[in-house]
Amino acid sequence: MSSLKEILQELSYSFSPIPPPLDITVDEKAPTFNVDLVKMLVTAPGYHGSLKHLRELIGHEIKHASGDGLPYTWKNELWFEAALMKSLNKPLSEVRGILNVVYDAVVDLRVAAEGLDVKGACEEWLKRFPVTPETEGSRYHLLQILYKDFFKIKLPNTKYERHLRTKMGSLYRALKEAIRRLSSGEGDRNTVIEAAVLVDKLSRSTAPLHEDVFIDRGNMNVRAEAAEIGIEMGLSDEQLAQLMGVGVEELNEKIEEAAEDKVRAAMWRGILGFKEISTAASMLEVKEPVPERWKPYSRNVDPRSVMKHPDDPRKWRVREKETVMLVEQEGDSGGFTKVVMLLDCSSSTGFDYSGRTVLSYIKDAAYGLLAYAKQLGLPVLTIAFNTVAWVLGSESRDYISHGKKIFKLRPEGSTNLRSAVNLAGSKGLERSLLVLITDGLVDPNHMREFSKRSGVSRAVVAVVNADARGIETVKTADPSVQIFVVRPDTLGRTVISSLPRKGA
Numbered sequence: 001m002s003s004l005k006e007i008l009q010e011l012s013y014s015f016s017p018i019p020p021p022l023d024i025t026v027d028e029k030a031p032t033f034n035v036d037l038v039k040m041l042v043t044a045p046g047y048h049g050s051l052k053h054l055r056e057l058i059g060h061e062i063k064h065a066s067g068d069g070l071p072y073t074w075k076n077e078l079w080f081e082a083a084l085m086k087s088l089n090k091p092l093s094e095v096r097g098i099l100n101v102v103y104d105a106v107v108d109l110r111v112a113a114e115g116l117d118v119k120g121a122c123e124e125w126l127k128r129f130p131v132t133p134e135t136e137g138s139r140y141h142l143l144q145i146l147y148k149d150f151f152k153i154k155l156p157n158t159k160y161e162r163h164l165r166t167k168m169g170s171l172y173r174a175l176k177e178a179i180r181r182l183s184s185g186e187g188d189r190n191t192v193i194e195a196a197v198l199v200d201k202l203s204r205s206t207a208p209l210h211e212d213v214f215i216d217r218g219n220m221n222v223r224a225e226a227a228e229i230g231i232e233m234g235l236s237d238e239q240l241a242q243l244m245g246v247g248v249e250e251l252n253e254k255i256e257e258a259a260e261d262k263v264r265a266a267m268w269r270g271i272l273g274f275k276e277i278s279t280a281a282s283m284l285e286v287k288e289p290v291p292e293r294w295k296p297y298s299r300n301v302d303p304r305s306v307m308k309h310p311d312d313p314r315k316w317r318v319r320e321k322e323t324v325m326l327v328e329q330e331g332d333s334g335g336f337t338k339v340v341m342l343l344d345c346s347s348s349t350g351f352d353y354s355g356r357t358v359l360s361y362i363k364d365a366a367y368g369l370l371a372y373a374k375q376l377g378l379p380v381l382t383i384a385f386n387t388v389a390w391v392l393g394s395e396s397r398d399y400i401s402h403g404k405k406i407f408k409l410r411p412e413g414s415t416n417l418r419s420a421v422n423l424a425g426s427k428g429l430e431r432s433l434l435v436l437i438t439d440g441l442v443d444p445n446h447m448r449e450f451s452k453r454s455g456v457s458r459a460v461v462a463v464v465n466a467d468a469r470g471i472e473t474v475k476t477a478d479p480s481v482q483i484f485v486v487r488p489d490t491l492g493r494t495v496i497s498s499l500p501r502k503g504a
Contacts, residue, residue: 004044004058011059015114019066024058032210035061037074038219056111056121063107064213068185070103070192074215078226079355082233082243083193088200092242095196100211101143101203102179102195109150109183119151126153135206136160142203149176164202171198189352217245224258227407231255232350232357234410256404263403266367267374336433336457338395339373339380341366342420342450343406344438346386350411351439353466354488358439359411361464364494365437365486366406369462370399381427382406385420386413395427417446421453430455437462437486440470451478462486462496471499 002010008024020040028046035042042061048054063069071077084095112118122144131141137160145164148155155161164172178195181187187195215222223244230240241248244258343366349359366382373380374397382393382402392409393402417436424434434456440463451459463474465487474483483499 004048004054007055007058008042008062011055011062015059015062015066017067019062022062022065032212033057033061034210034212034214035064036214036216037065037071037077038216038222040065051124053117053121053124056116056118057125059111059114059116060104060107060121061212063110064103066110068110069107070182071099071213074222075225076189077213077215078222078229078243079189080192080196082226082229082235082239083189084196085235085239085243086233087193087197090200092239094205096211097139097205098196098199099192100213101139101146101199102182102192103213104143105146105150105179106182108147109179112151113183119153122147122151122153126155129210131155131158137204138206139199139203140206142199146176146179168202171202174198175202189355217243220258220261223254224262227255227258228262228360231408231410232359234350234412255408259404259407260400262407263367263370263400266364267371267399267403337378337431339369339378339433339435340424340427340429341369341380341382342389342417342424342434342436342438343382343384343392343409344386344415344417344436344442345384345409345411346413346415346439346441347411348415348441348467349439349464351466353464356488357411358464358466359409361466361486361488361494362437362439363406363409365462365464365496367403368494368496369435369437370403374399378433381424383420383423384409385416385423386411387416388413389416389420389423391423391427415442417442418449421446421450425453428455429453431457433458433460435460435462438470438474439464439466440472440474441467442470442473444473444476447473447477451481458482460484463499475499 004024004026008022012019012022022035022040022042024042024044026046026048027043030043030045033042033044033048042058044058051057064071066072071080080099081092081095084090084099085092088095108118108122126144129140131144135141136158141158141160142164144153144155145161147153175195175198178187178191178198182191182195217223217226223246226244227240230243235243237251238248241251244251244254246254343362345359345362349357349362351358353361370380377397379395379397380393380399380402381391381395382405383389384392392405396402417438432455434453436450438461450461453459459481460483461474461477461481462484463470463486465471465485471485477483484496485499486494486496489495
C-alpha cells in the first residue's frame, strides 16, 4: 500500500488546478482528517490504515486548499466566518459548523470531477459516523441528504428528509443550485454566504461530528487579518474576539498589536504609487512602473509578458517608469508644510471590491500617504467622515499612531464630505497638501467645495476604482485637483496611479 505522502503527492500532481504544496502527518488522537490552511498540513487520523477509500479522503482535504475548492485560503476562511457571523449573529463555533456543510459538498463534487469514487467514500464514512436519532435534522444529516442527491449514496429515509423535500423544497433546491454553481466555478463569495444561510434555515444546530478545516489563530498574521476583517465587517467585541482567537478581556490590547504590525508593514511595502521616490531640487517625484510595447531587438523586456505570450512578440512589453505625481517639498519655495487627509468611511465603503472591502483600499492608500509624509518629515492631520466628520488623528508626526487609528475605522453611516471639508478648514489649511481618499460616491456639490478650499498648496483626490459613478463624480472636481485611482494589481497589491483628465 502506498504511503500517505505518496498518495498526497500523486493526487496533487494529477489534480487540476494543481494545489499549493501540502504536507501530511498522522495524529493518533485526531477524530477525522483535517487540513490546516496556515501550516498547509493535512492530518490523518490513526485509523486511516483501515479505510478503503483513503485516496478519496485525502483528495477531499487537498481540494479544501485548492483554487477550485473551499475555502481555498485561510484569508477566505476568515472572511466567510466574519460575514456569516455578521449575517446570522451567531458565534464562531456555530458558524464553522454551518460553513463546513457548504465546503464539504462543494469539495466532494470537485473530487468526483477528478474521477475518484466519492460515492464509495461517503458510504464508508457514513458507516463510521452514521446518522442517529440524535443527529436527525442536524447539519450533518443535511449534508448526507445532499450526498444522496449528488452521488446516490444509500441513506435511510426519515421524517426530516420528507419534510425537507416537501415543506422546505424550494429552499432545499436553492441550496443545491448554489452548491452546484460554486462547484462549477460560477459562484462567488456571496454565493458561499447565501448557501450557508440556507443551511442554517434547513437544519438544526448540534455539535458537529467533525470539522476538517483549521487555521492557527495564534499566528500573528492570521490575528492581524482577522482583526481587520472583523472590524470592517462591524462584528461585536465578542464576535471579533472569537474571530481573532483571543479573550474579550484582552481584545483591545490584541487589536492594538495587530494594528501596529499592519501599519508598520504597510508603510514599508506593498503600496505602489507612494514608493520608489527620487528627489530632485525642491520636488519629489512619484514613479510607477507601466507597461509599454516592446521595441524589436531591445534588451529591455518584461519577462512576464514573454512567458504569457511566448509566440507573439507583438504582445511583449517593456516596464518603464512613468511619473504619476509631483509634490513640492517643504521649504521657502512655496511647498506645503503639512498633510491633511480626509478619509471616507461611509457605509458604501463596506462594499466588496476584488475580494476586499472598499474601505480596506482606502486604508491602504492612507498608509501609503503616511509613508510619503514620513519621507518628507511632514506632520499629518487625519479627518474621518461618514454622516459627520471628526478628527481621527490630531496634527503630529506620529505616523504609527495615525495608522493605528485608521486601521480601526468601520464602514457606517451616510456620506457628508462637506462636514469634513469644513472641519479641515477650521483647523487651518495654509500651505497644506489636502488629500481626499474616497469611493467617490459623494455629493457633486461637496466635491466642488473641496476643490475650492483656499490656502491649500495642492489638492488631491484618490478614488477607489470600485464604482464607475464614483469615478465620474470625482472627475467633476476643479482641473487644479490631481486625481488618482486606487486599485489592486494582478498580484493583489494596492496600486495608486494617475487618472488622465479630458483634454490633458
